[in-house]
């Protein structure tokens with residue numbers, strides 16, 4: 001199976017704190033891969049390294065066959081256009097209405113005329129199930145709607161890879177289900193490659209094709225949801241059961 005992103009023996013420290021101690025991971029093209037693991041184990045840092053926003057100390061990140069460490073600044077900017085990112089807090093611009101938020105990457109990265117921008121903005125909003133909200137300000141929207149606007153903006157440039165940093169954190173169970181469905185359906189409609197960091201085990205089992213669990217700087221297990229449900233890997237068993245007893249040390 002073809003890899004959209006390949007991570008080879010990745011090491012990253014902040015000062016004395018070793019966050020990644022040799023991560024190896026293949027993100028298979030056109031699938032949803034969920035990354036799980038205890039807080040502070042470097043999931044967000046891993047996502048940022050996939051986009052080349054943080055440089056590893058050693059090891060490689062290969063995106064669509066290209067080793068990020070060998071790229072010029074210009075080539076790196078070009079590769080970043082392959083990515084759409086949905087941040088934890090949706091990261092909308094509060095002073096811009098919904099239309100301007102979704103139009104923003106199109107204005108930044110393309111020379112499209114207003115008529116074409118309008119068409120794309122409305123199309124992306126429709127794709128995430130939003131209608132008649134273009135002129136609302138982010139502060140007027142619910143958390144779930146903000147996520148949708150964030151996703152519409154993330155897919156405005158038609159990315160090949162969508163990265164989601166904890167898309168369901170802070171949402172109630174119904175909104176969580178709606179956002180899970182959104183992640184899943186966006187994947188099916190656009191046939192992209194999705195990487196989702198999640199704290200939500202139910203969501204992970206619902207949407208993932210593959211799961212990678214990270215602990216103590218390494219991937220302790222990679223497999224399908226079925227593999228995770230049936231494994232006796234002590235790290236996975238402890239994490240999924242939410243038990244304080246086991247090999248995972250907290251704090």
Ligand SMILES: Nc1ncnc2c1ncn2[C@@H]1O[C@H](COP(=O)(O)OP(=O)(O)OP(=O)(O)O)[C@@H](O)[C@H]1O
Nearest residue numbers: 014017019037038039040041042043044045046197
């Ligand atoms: N720019 C930075 N400078 C210094 N330390 C950082 C930086 N970014 C992240 N860290 C540290 O790296 C570690 C991993 O952070 P990261 O946010 O990737 O964890 P996470 O697994 O995503 O956590 P959570 O599940 O709580 O969101 C943390 O200890 C964090 O403080």
